[in-house]
Structure formats: structure tokens, C-alpha cells
Amino acid sequence: MTNPSPAIETNIRALGLLSGGLDSTLAARLLMEQGIEVACVNFHTGFCIQSHTGAIRNPKVGASPPRHDALHAAKTLGVKLHMVDISSDYVRIVTNPKHGYGKNLNPCLDCKIFMVAKAWEMAQKLGYHFIFSGEVLGQRPMSQRRDTFPVIDREAGVKGWLLRPLTALRMPETEPERRGWVDRNRLEGFSGRGRKPQMALAKKFALKDYPSPAGGCCFLTDENYTRKLRDLWAYRDNRDYSMDDILLLKAGRHIRPRPHFKLMIGRDQAENQFLSGFRKGRVVIQTVNLAGPLTLMEGDTSSPEDRLLACRIAARYSKGKDMDKVQLKVEHAGVSEIVEVSPLPAHELPDHWHV
Numbered sequence: 298m299t300n301p302s303p304a305i306e307t308n309i310r311a312l313g314l315l316s317g318g319l320d321s322t323l324a325a326r327l328l329m330e331q332g333i334e335v336a337c338v339n340f341h342t343g344f345c346i347q348s349h350t351g352a353i354r355n356p357k358v359g360a361s362p363p364r365h366d367a368l369h370a371a372k373t374l375g376v377k378l379h380m381v382d383i384s385s386d387y388v389r390i391v392t393n394p395k396h397g398y399g400k401n402l403n404p405c406l407d408c409k410i411f412m413v414a415k416a417w418e419m420a421q422k423l424g425y426h427f428i429f430s431g432e433v434l435g436q437r438p439m440s441q442r443r444d445t446f447p448v449i450d451r452e453a454g455v456k457g458w459l460l461r462p463l464t465a466l467r468m469p470e471t472e473p474e475r476r477g478w479v480d481r482n483r484l485e486g487f488s489g490r491g492r493k494p495q496m497a498l499a500k501k502f503a504l505k506d507y508p509s510p511a512g513g514c515c516f517l518t519d520e521n522y523t524r525k526l527r528d529l530w531a532y533r534d535n536r537d538y539s540m541d542d543i544l545l546l547k548a549g550r551h552i553r554p555r556p557h558f559k560l561m562i563g564r565d566q567a568e569n570q571f572l573s574g575f576r577k578g579r580v581v582i583q584t585v586n587l588a589g590p591l592t593l594m595e596g597d598t599s600s601p602e603d604r605l606l607a608c609r610i611a612a613r614y615s616k617g618k619d620m621d622k623v624q625l626k627v628e629h630a631g632v633s634e635i636v637e638v639s640p641l642p643a644h645e646l647p648d649h650w651h652v
């Protein structure tokens with residue numbers, strides 16, 4: 298790292314929003330180059346892909362454990378990382394975003410405003426002079442635009458105190474630049490969706506092991522996930538959700554044979570194990586002498602006919618799908634019973650049942 302410019306004041310502390318992607322890592326690194334003391338914050342919304350895939354997916358033989366990008370980036374940078382769970386306050390952002398959704402159920406603009414406001418609140422409480430992010434003008438269609446940056450700054454109440462080091466030369470001067478804490482000449486003017494300038498800067502800083510931008514970090518941008526969330530809201534007739542709800546949408550095959558109930562069927566051992574943690578309050582169906590999935594039935598499960606249909610569907614996804622009869626253990630309302638059913642044939646399981 299080069300020495301800070303002599304003209305720049307020392308002991309300036311900045312708090313950055315760190316996803317662990319290349320942009321936020323570079324933004325932190327650029328400021329560290331100027332001798333600024335950097336710490337970072339990573340927010341857990343409940344929809345972060347990384348927080349859960351490790352818990353749900355079958356580990357590959359010999360693979361290293363899944364890594365948390367923000368933790369990894371903070372370690373690489375050698376900075377302190379605050380990890381903050383905002384999931385309960387975040388519900389209102391997802392259910393009722395003032396600025397609407399993106400392509401899926403991603404309320405990116407409201408989400409950014411919320412996170413920036415939280416980071417600024419933390420910065421003031423913890424004695425940081427300003428905050429920064431890795432945003433780049435024109436990189437994301439919903440939140441990283443010339444007309445949305447001022448909205449974020451204004452609605453987060455941070456006007457002038459949020460620096461975007463990677464795109465700063467295309468933006469009006471911020472307070473830290475005006476006050477001489479940050480040398481604007483040593484910031485960047487990146488724009489657009491291309492990644493070449495970032496990759497060149499990463500090379501300059503010898504940053505190698507960064508995640509691919511295509512990796513995605515948020516379930517709310519995922520089409521399959523948001524289809525399940527819409528289904529949940531539609532059949533409940535309101536947009537509330539619990540942590541269990543949003544976790545369960547991340548695993549299994551989801552089938553809704555009737556409007557009033559839904560099945561969640563594990564697709565492998567890891568998903569079966571994951572679903573098993575959510576038995577409480579749901580009907581649990583498992584094969585007895587054959588390999589098969591763990592199935593959860595939720596909603597109005599009071600009808601024996603509906604439970605029988607659920608069992609026939611569960612049997613269809615077991616090793617006994619071509620047999621005449623399959624035995625299943627059904628746990629319902631504290632009672633466990635063994636039932637024998639014929640697996641539902643493929644032609645009786647219409648596509649539109651799949652959520």
C-alpha cells in the first residue's frame with residue numbers, strides 16, 4: 298500500500314457496506330490506499346443466498362466448506378466487519394416497497410435506502426466520519442442509476458456523507474472530499490455494466506480470489522424463489538411472512554394440489570434433513586421401507602382425502618413410484634400412523650400444481 302497523501306488528514310474513519318463482491322472490496326481498498334481507517338458492515342436480510350445454501354445443499358466430496366464472501370473479503374482486506382441482522386425490520390421493505398420491485402420481487406431501491414440509512418446510523422453511533430459503498434453508476438438497472446443515487450442519498454438522510462469511490466469522478470463532490478479527508482484525484486470514475494476496469498484494479502491490488510458477479514447474492518432476484526413467495530402470499534391473502542416461511546421456500550420441490558394446502562418434498566438427503574427441522578405444525582410424510590423424500594404438508598391439512606392425496610404424491614417421488622402400493626408413515630396432530638397408498642401416476646400430477 299502506498300503512503301497517504303500528505304495533504305489528507307489522518308485518523309479519518311470510514312464505514313463501508315460490504316457484500317464481499319469485487320466492487321465493495323475495491324471501494325474499501327481504494328480508501329485504505331489513502332490511509333483512511335476502514336471498517337465494514339454486512340447486513341443479513343433473511344434472503345441472502347450464501348447464508349443458507351451451505352445448510353441446504355449436499356456437500357460435494359472433498360469440497361471445502363462454503364465461504365461467506367463478506368467475511369472472506371474483510372479478512373483479505375484486514376478490516377473489521379460488523380455483521381448485522383436486519384431481517385425483522387426488512388419485512389416491510391419486501392412486503393411494501395415504496396419504489397416497487399425490479400424484475401422479480403427485488404425491492405432494490407428501497408433495500409439500498411434502508412441499508413444506507415442503517416449504515417449511516419451505525420457510523421454516527423460508532424464514530425466513523427462517513428460511509429461508502431461499492432456502487433457503480435449504470436451497473437444495476439434499478440438502484441445504480443444517475444437518477445436513483447440522489448434518491449438513495451436523500452431518503453436515507455445521508456446526503457453528502459455517502460462516498461462511492463469507484464464512480465466518484467462521475468458524481469458531485471461529497472463531504473469527505475470537500476473537507477480534504479479523501480483525495481478525489483485518487484478515486485475512480487467507473488460506469489456501466491462492464492467489469493474490465495474493476496478487474497484491472499483488482500490486478501493492481503493483487504486481489505485474486507473474488508466471487509463472480511454472475512453468482513447472485515439475493516433470493517429476491519431469483520425467479521424460482523420469487524414464484525414461490527408470490528404463491529405463498531396469494532394463498533394466504535396477505536404479504537406477511539415468518540423467517541420459517543422464507544427459509545422453507547429455499548428448499549425442496551413445492552407442489553400445491555389444492556389452494557388450501559401445499560407440499561414441500563425434499564430432493565436429496567440434505568434437503569430432507571433441512572425440511573425435517575420444520576416438522577412442527579405440519580403433516581410429515583415419510584416412506585417406511587423404501588428410500589424416499591421427506592414431505593411436509595402445510596395449510597389446511599384437516600381433510601383425510603387431502604392427506605391421502607399428499608401421501609400419493611409423496612409416494613410418486615419415492616423409489617416405489619412404479620409399485621402398486623407404497624407404505625408411508627404419516628405424522629399428523631401428534632399422531633403417527635402407517636398408511637399404504639398407490640403412487641400418483643405422472644399424468645395425474647399436472648404441471649400447474651408445481652409452484
Ligand code: SF4
Pocket residue numbers: 403404405406408409440515516517518
Ligand atoms: S439484490 Fe437484494 S440485497 Fe441487493 S439491493 Fe436488491 S433487494 Fe437488496
